[in-house]
Amino acid sequence: MPIKVENVNFIYNEGTPYATVALENITFEIQDEEFVGIIGHTGSGKSTLIQHLNGLLKPTSGKIYINGIDITDKKVNLKEIRKQVGLVFQYPEYQLFEETVFKDIAFGPTNLGLNEEEIKKRVYEAMDIVGINRELADKSPFEISGGQKRRIAIAGILAMKPKILILDEPTAGLDPKGKEEILNRIKEIHDKYKMITILVSHSMEEIARFANKIIVMNKGRIELMGTPREVFSEAEMLEKIGLGVPQITSLARELRQRGIPIPQDVLTIEEAKEHIVRYLRGTKNV
Amino acid sequence: MFRNITIGQYVPGDSVVHKLDPRIKIIITFIFIIAIFFINKLSGYLFAVFYLWLIIAISKIPFSYILKGLRPVIVILLLTVSLNIFFTPGGTILYTVGPLRITTGGLRLALFMGLRLIFLIIGTSLLTLTTSPISLTDGIEHILKPFSSIGVPAHELAMMMTIALRFIPTLIEEAEKIMKAQMARGADFESGNIVKRAKGLVPLLVPLFISAFRRADELAIAMESRCYKGGQNRTRMKQLKTQPRDYAALAVTLIIVMLIVWNRSWTW
Numbered sequence: 001m002p003i004k005v006e007n008v009n010f011i012y013n014e015g016t017p018y019a020t021v022a023l024e025n026i027t028f029e030i031q032d033e034e035f036v037g038i039i040g041h042t043g044s045g046k047s048t049l050i051q052h053l054n055g056l057l058k059p060t061s062g063k064i065y066i067n068g069i070d071i072t073d074k075k076v077n078l079k080e081i082r083k084q085v086g087l088v089f090q091y092p093e094y095q096l097f098e099e100t101v102f103k104d105i106a107f108g109p110t111n112l113g114l115n116e117e118e119i120k121k122r123v124y125e126a127m128d129i130v131g132i133n134r135e136l137a138d139k140s141p142f143e144i145s146g147g148q149k150r151r152i153a154i155a156g157i158l159a160m161k162p163k164i165l166i167l168d169e170p171t172a173g174l175d176p177k178g179k180e181e182i183l184n185r186i187k188e189i190h191d192k193y194k195m196i197t198i199l200v201s202h203s204m205e206e207i208a209r210f211a212n213k214i215i216v217m218n219k220g221r222i223e224l225m226g227t228p229r230e231v232f233s234e235a236e237m238l239e240k241i242g243l244g245v246p247q248i249t250s251l252a253r254e255l256r257q258r259g260i261p262i263p264q265d266v267l268t269i270e271e272a273k274e275h276i277v278r279y280l281r282g283t284k285n286v
Numbered sequence: 287m288f289r290n291i292t293i294g295q296y297v298p299g300d301s302v303v304h305k306l307d308p309r310i311k312i313i314i315t316f317i318f319i320i321a322i323f324f325i326n327k328l329s330g331y332l333f334a335v336f337y338l339w340l341i342i343a344i345s346k347i348p349f350s351y352i353l354k355g356l357r358p359v360i361v362i363l364l365l366t367v368s369l370n371i372f373f374t375p376g377g378t379i380l381y382t383v384g385p386l387r388i389t390t391g392g393l394r395l396a397l398f399m400g401l402r403l404i405f406l407i408i409g410t411s412l413l414t415l416t417t418s419p420i421s422l423t424d425g426i427e428h429i430l431k432p433f434s435s436i437g438v439p440a441h442e443l444a445m446m447m448t449i450a451l452r453f454i455p456t457l458i459e460e461a462e463k464i465m466k467a468q469m470a471r472g473a474d475f476e477s478g479n480i481v482k483r484a485k486g487l488v489p490l491l492v493p494l495f496i497s498a499f500r501r502a503d504e505l506a507i508a509m510e511s512r513c514y515k516g517g518q519n520r521t522r523m524k525q526l527k528t529q530p531r532d533y534a535a536l537a538v539t540l541i542i543v544m545l546i547v548w549n550r551s552w553t554w
Contacts, residue, residue: 092467095464
């Protein structure tokens, strides 16, 4: 289910004294099975952009195609689009409202008009995927921990079986352990179901670890786009717009400047370790 | 869907109207409201129109904003006007529909009531459009202060209003966010009959209330940790001081009021 975005512009409060340009000439394509990271700091237009991808916002001008269907068209069936494009908002636990965890996860599938059996199957499946014990199904979503709440909210989207999964800062406000959990689950889901996954984040490390394509947003425009290696080799540009590169890439750059031959596009700790060990061995042998 | 509400919204600016002492502005608004009810001829509205036009021109508030403020009350306006048209006796009968009859007296009263409502709304929304919520409640607190000796909790009332006003935009934003999140889960807020729609609001209202209570809790803790304690002779950063322009505004208003009273004795 490829996504194609063409020359999208979006203006908030158009025609009032408060009009602000939120998106400017956005164009990109995402192919099947891709894991895309979107980075940019607060107010760069990330959240606005992803809300366009399931028709919650309509572009002021430009076109968006999901699987070849123009979703900016007035006649398009938005419910169908939202079934295919699952969007997990920032702090999704704030939208929980049902009496039990089960009912809350079932909200999406119920809206899709599925029968009871199918709903039940999907809810338990989704709970398994996000790693929530089935015994919690009858608990109130308000009496469980924050990390669990968030996973339940994500399960609520997964139970709709979307073909495209978009997550807006899914790790915001979680402790390191909770962050790891969520990220690993997302990676697992992507690997297992091969759905297009779009991860919006502040953290270079998170994006560098998982994405095979990165979109860097700044002031409503796409500043950079490409593979992690391509994007993070533009360290100066990233720093200029206040983003920076993963810490390990930054370390590699420092080492290079001190004359140690490490490639400047090191992205993960493992890679860096390998290069550093090789270098140390090399100097000892001399 | 919530973005069109302009009642109670503040449009920042630095005109003389914006800078007036909020106490004077509140008092002027009250005087204007009372004066509206003194008008007994159509010609009297000319003075009110002139007065409002003067304020709008000086404050540079876009006229479209003021019209937008009228939109949410259109139903009330239409209801008032039609009730007056059909149920006022007196004057010559122009038209009869079953038990209802339209009379010249009814038409006249409907016109007056309609105009009165419109002027009331425009007048009061000009106050909120040109006064920031903070200075508005500051003004209210000052006006209520003399009554605190008879047990009116002036400071507490003002603080409650400040907080309530402050959180209106926050809650609207929150409501929009939750709505979008539920729509992403296939919720439908726009179609179906009344019962279905009311039921459809549950996924919006439950999270909204929870977050409102959470915010209230957090705010209370934040205020207490900064040692906030009611109205115990707190001093303020911005002292309200009346300036010559405030007296000038008051004078202009009083002149308009006198003209309106004088207008009552006109023959047309």
